Amino acid sequence: xxxxxxxxxxxxxxxxxxxxxxxxxxxxxxxxxxxxxxxxxxxxxxxxxxxxxxxxxxxxxxxxxxxxxxxxxxxxxxxxxxxxxxxxxxxxxxxxxxxxxxxxxxxxxxxxxxxxxxxxxxxxxxxxxxxxxxxxxxxxxxxxxxxxxxxxxxxxxxxxxxxxxxxxxxxxxxxxxxxxxxxxxxxxxxxxxxxxxxxxxxxxxxxxxxxxxxxxxxxxxxxxxxxxxxxxxxxxxxxxxxxxxxxxxxxxxxxxxxxxxxxxxxxxxxxxxxxxxxxxxxxxxxxxxxxxxxxxxxxxxxxxxxxxxxxxxxxxxxxxxxxxx
Numbered sequence: 001x002x003x004x005x006x007x008x009x010x011x012x013x014x015x016x017x018x019x020x021x022x023x024x025x026x027x028x029x030x031x032x033x034x035x036x037x038x039x040x041x042x043x044x045x046x047x048x049x050x051x052x053x054x055x056x057x058x059x060x061x062x063x064x065x066x067x068x069x070x071x072x073x074x075x076x077x078x079x080x081x082x083x084x085x086x087x088x089x090x091x092x093x094x095x096x097x098x099x100x101x102x103x104x105x106x107x108x109x110x111x112x113x114x115x116x117x118x119x120x121x122x123x124x125x126x127x128x129x130x131x132x133x134x135x136x137x138x139x140x141x142x143x144x145x146x147x148x149x150x151x152x153x154x155x156x157x158x159x160x161x162x163x164x165x166x167x168x169x170x171x172x173x174x175x176x177x178x179x180x181x182x183x184x185x186x187x188x189x190x191x192x193x194x195x196x197x198x199x200x201x202x203x204x205x206x207x208x209x210x211x212x213x214x215x216x217x218x219x220x221x222x223x224x225x226x227x228x229x230x231x232x233x234x235x236x237x238x239x240x241x242x243x244x245x246x247x248x249x250x251x252x253x254x255x256x257x258x259x260x261x262x263x264x265x266x267x268x269x270x271x272x273x274x275x276x277x278x279x280x281x282x283x284x285x286x287x288x289x290x291x292x293x294x295x296x297x298x299x300x301x302x303x304x305x306x307x308x309x310x311x312x313x314x315x316x317x318x319x320x321x322x323x324x325x
Contacts, residue, residue: 260296
């Protein structure tokens with residue numbers, strides 16, 4: 001990684017929040033609808049570029065997000081923030097569009113095995129179904145983003161060839177998709193690989209808006225973010241509290257943590273446009289809502305300059321120290 005990654009010099013990095021969808025879909029506890037809306041509003045107030053609010057999927061498949069319509073309709077929308085939702089099919093797209101979703105996020109895997117395990121379809125079946133969703137969105141003039149899973153490796157197949165990944169990117173570009181998320185679904189990415197794929201993708205499709213989506217499964221999330229920035233990336237998915245994972249990806253842990261990435265990038269000189277104290281306050285609501293601790297280290301330790309009082313007997317310690325010859 002070059003020295004440039006450690007010197008942001010005010011460069012703008014767009015932070016995109018996925019915790020309300022990618023995080024909450026994994027939780028056993030149902031977060032009440034009004035609490036979801038309040039969290040979305042808190043994230044808007046913190047200045048996130050994009051918020052993936054929910055998923056328009058079958059309530060039996062993901063009961064945690066069965067209130068998608070109400071949440072998307074009742075959030076307070078901040079000018080400048082894009083409110084997106086995951087949609088798996090045309091019915092989901094129609095529901096999302098009706099609920100005034102700004103952008104539809106579609107998902108398929110660059111790994112044939114993972115696609116079948118996760119989506120119960122072959123890749124060709126997935127592409128055919130998603131092409132119909134793209135057409136539905138285009139007819140309604142709603143933006144579309146495709147999230148490609150397992151770009152940096154599949155937990156069942158191993159490495160996925162970059163030619164395979166880029167073949168799928170090209171097919172979506174050919175049908176008019178202009179936003180692509182390269183997803184590290186189970187935290188298999190490493191910095192040199194990230195730099196190579198990011199630079200190659202940006203060079204080949206300069207007009208496509210690329211997002212990088214990392215998981216912290218093996219503790220390399222922040223290193224991968226910095227490697228991607230060094231290769232020209234400027235948009236990143238992250239999850240409040242570090243929540244998330246993938247039910248069909250064995251061993252997967254949470255996504256990179258929004259507040260940790262914002263804190264690190266600010267110290268490195270990048271401009272995320274995010275108000276860290278507001279983001280931390282939102283993350284601190286999570287344990288009570290989901291019923292367990294969260295991975296986020298910074299919500300426990302506080303920002304770097306969150307100072308602590310001296311010991312209660314500090315003056316006595318000082319007096320004894322000064323009294324010594």
